[in-house]
Amino acid sequence: MMSSSVNTFLIKVSGLVQGVGFRPFIWRLARAMRLNGIVFNDSEGVTIYLNADEATVERFAQRLGDELPPLARIDRTSTQTVAFVSYDTFEIASSQQGEVSTGCAPDAATCSECRNELFDSSDRRYRYPFINCTNCGPRLSIIRQIPYDREFTTMVAFQQCSECTAEYNDPADRRFHAQPNACKTCGPQVWLEDKLGNRIAAKDAFICLNEAIRAGRIVAIKGLGGFHLACDATNPASVTALRIGKHRPDKAFALMVRDIGVLSRYAQVNTRVSELITGNSAPVVLLDPQPACDRPIADNIAPGQYQLGFMLPYTPVHHLLLEHIDVPLVMTSGNRSGSPQAISNDDAREQLADIADLFLFHDRPIQNRVDDSVVRDIAGRMHYLRRARGYAPASLPLPPGFAKAPDLVALGGELKNTLCLLQSGRAIITQHLGDLEDARTYDQYQATLDLYRNLYQFESDLFVCDLHPEYLSGKFGEQLAGQGKTLLKVQHHHAHLASCLGENAYPIDGKPVLGICLDGTGFGLDETLWGGEFLFGNYQQIRRLAHLQPFPLVGGVKAITEPWRCLYAQLKQALPLEDLQPYQALFPQLASPVCLTFDRMIEKGLSTPMTSSAGRLFDAVAAALGCHADAISYEGQAAIELESLAHQGDPRTPPYVFSITDNLIDPAPFWQALLEDLRLGQRTKADMALAFHKGFSDVLVDMVNQLRTQEDFTTIVLSGGVMQNAILFNALLASLEAQGFDVLTHQQLPANDAGLSFGQALIGAARVLSA
Incomplete structure (x- = not known):
């Protein structure tokens, strides 16, 4: 039987409990329950002292979990009896500077x-x-x-x-x-300027912006984490002008609509999407468009894609801007293509003067650039494509077995970079930082590391980076090593696997799993370029069991931006030269004299690194089916448009067939069948694209079943950027689960390279713990 005597109880709460109204929530709750005590922030979260009996403390703890403030999250709570102290009331005590590291x-x-x-x-x-x-x-x-x-x-x-x-x-x-x-x-206050820097007198700046947008103008708006460029998304001329100004010919624009009512006229919305898009994080969500509406969205909003990215207003500025606008607005990052989003007024004036007709400025400085987050519904699950505003820097708990993990910093990859700090049993992942190839992004990368080390009072000298010798994140790691820091290097796809394991709280001593890691490029343990991998292992180590048949990447990085090079290498490898000749009329590029140069390059191994990349295979198929064969203008464009083409295919279309030899997936049979279909013209390109997706999923499952006879595993991890392809992911997940596998997928971080830093951190910690 519980004691009814009053004691002093110490309650420790950790999680997202500082800066979110948690202490006043505790104050109101305690006073509502007529309890005396104190609450204050400390280095682990929030500490509460209460005068109460056990039954009351239990009720208090129950309400604590049930009535949380909207932005709060509790990860751990502990309660214990301490030496009795009598409190006369309940008060909020101030924290001293330096005490808080959350x-x-x-x-x-x-x-x-x-x-x-x-x-x-x-x-x-x-x-x-x-x-x-x-x-x-x-x-x-x-x-x-x-x-x-x-x-x-x-x-x-x-x-x-x-x-x-x-x-x-x-x-x-x-x-x-x-x-x-x-x-x-x-x-803070807002004001308007024209592109020449002249202030514009206006009784209401937002009415003035509305009039400009309705007139087809482009406006620059200083938002929460950076500037946006906005225009009427139903006006093709405005969208075209914006594309020309940003030097962004094809990549999709995000859209913002006033409310769920307007969104429902333009996109297909279910309850799950509605809750997500109206929530505290308010991300961009990729949605299927409605088949028809009164004022249709311009065709050049998302060329070659079958989904559109929508978000709702998430700041008062946005709410005022859209108050009287009942059509979607383009709301894209305020920058020129390839440059970081402008965050200062001066940077916006410099970058955007040739793009925007009107500027909305304000005088609250943006300290840290924070892009919009992007998510997508795949197989009934929300997948992050970019994790930034609304989510970062929320921390993730570490999986079982990592309680004594050392503090460290993981430096991430080259593209879609994030940083990860391991500290006190949690992982803190930064907002999306972008591609480090841009000098200003690289500067922000280093500044963000300094910021987070300050925010979390982080002092560790242990760093982890990717194995690739040319990644700028790795070179930065080498600089740190030169300053006496400890640097560990992690294979790219091992980091993908570990990231997914960590998200799913897979224990450090769990059985080895099979990871299917599909992406564009990752430096392999054999110093070739991997990207279509079947890995067997855990946090500590991996073995490469199987992979796609490697082929030469003609011209190195040039093959990434010119997909027909991947097509040429695939066809040359799949068919003898004489068998290719009947099909040359299908692909004008194959008749180019430059192909003779390619042949010599391949023969001599000059600028033709071998790759097992699934991403580059998708590029080759996209090129064969007419999806930007000659050149792409943004990363992944050809493969994205291939998925959109496949989305139009007949679901009844039979799959193409691949072969497996010695744990290698060989696409040669597929290429032979595809070429014949193209030559005969009896199958639509949409059906061919879908047949490729189906066939590729089938051969991945066939390989799993073959490996099942060689190794003992029941858990499969799906990771890498190619797993963001909804058609492939849906088919693969359904087939593997139908066969009884426990399939782990990304739930809180992107499957793409933005998740690498978390995986790197876990692998680095596991190595130290097992040493």
Whole structure:
């Protein structure tokens, strides 16, 4: 029987519990239950002391979990009795600078209460573009250092007025310790400029922006984590002008719509999508478009793709912008193609003056660039394509067995880079940083590492990087090693496998699994380029059991941007030269004299590294079926358009056949059949594209079953950028699960290279733990 005597209980809570209104929540809960004690932040999260009996503490803990603030997340809670201390009331105690190392919360979309106040003419913040509270608003984008107090954010320049100060200091108020708290009297302000830098007088800047957009103009808008370029998505001329200005001929534009009602007119929305897109993170979600609508979206929004990326307004600026607009707006990053998104007013003036007709500026500095997150529904599961605003820098718990993992930094890959810090049993993954080939992105990469080491008071000298000798992240690691730091190197696809294992809380001592890792390029243990791999292993080590038949990457990186080179190498390898001649009329490139040069390059091994890349196989098939054979303008374009083509195919179309020899998947039979279908013209290209996807999925499953006779495994991991192909992923997942395999997939991080840093970190930690 429980004791009814009053004791002092110590409750420790860790997770996302700082900067999210957790302490005032505890204050309100304790006072509602008439409990005395204190609550404060510490280096592990939040600490609570309560005077109560056991039954009351149990009720308190239950309500603690059931009534969390919108942005909070509890990872662990512990409760114990301590020496009795009598408290007269319940109070919030201040944390001392230097005590807190839990970083900061992600930026959060405008909450419903702030949105209601924004459009309430009787509210003192009516139409104020920076309205926020503890439950919403900027976090990562404005923080400079810890602790997350106003003086260490870009809000330091704005002195709160008496009314805002009263809110900020009142634990019962929704804006208690909301660091960006402000109003039109004391806070940041917006203004308009033309492309020449002249200020434009306007009674309401947003009405002026609306008029410009309706007139077909392009506007630049300073948002939460960077600038956006916006225009009317139903106006093809405006979209074309934007593409020309950004030097972005083909890559899809993201769209923003006012609300779910407008979204439902343009896209197919289910309950799961609705909850996601209206939630605190408010990502871009790829959706199937509605077949018809009154004002159709321009055809050049997402050329060659069958889905469109939609998001809802997630800041007061966006809500005011779209208040009277009932069609989608293009809302794309404010930059020239290949450059990072502009975050400062001066950078926007320099980068965007030749693109935008009108600029909306404000005077709250953006400290940290944060791109929009992008997710996609595949097989009823949400898959992250880019994890940034709304999600980073939330931490992930480490899998069982990693409790004593050393603190370390994983440096990620070359493309879609992220960094990962392991600290105190958790992994902190940064926001999407982009491709390190751009000098300004590389500078941001180094600055972000400094920021996170500061935010989390991180001191470790242990680093982990990719095995590839030419990755800039790896070269940065070598520089650190030259300064006396310890550097571990991890194979690319091993990191993919480990990342997926870690997301699924697979234990460090779990049985070896089979990983199917399919992507564009990764430096292999044999110093060739891998990308279509069957790996057997765990966090500590892997063995390569099987892979795609390697073929020469003609011209090295040139073959990535010119898919017909991959097609030429595949056909040359699959068929004797004399058998190819009847098909040369199908592919004009094969008659080019440059092919003779390719032959000599292949014969002598000059700039023709061998690769087993599944991504490059998809590129070759795309080239054969007319999807940007000559050149692509963005990474993965040919393969993306191949998936879109396959989406139009007849579901009844039979699959192509591949062969397996000595644990190698050989596409030669497929190429022979495809060429005949192209020559005869009796099968549509859409059916051929779908038949390829089906056949490739079938041979992957056949290989799994063959390997099942050679090794003992029941768990299969699916990872790598090719797994973002919905048609392939759906078919592969269904077939493997139907055969009784436990299939692990990415749930919280992208399957692409953005997940590498987490996998690198786990492998590095596992090696240290097993040493």
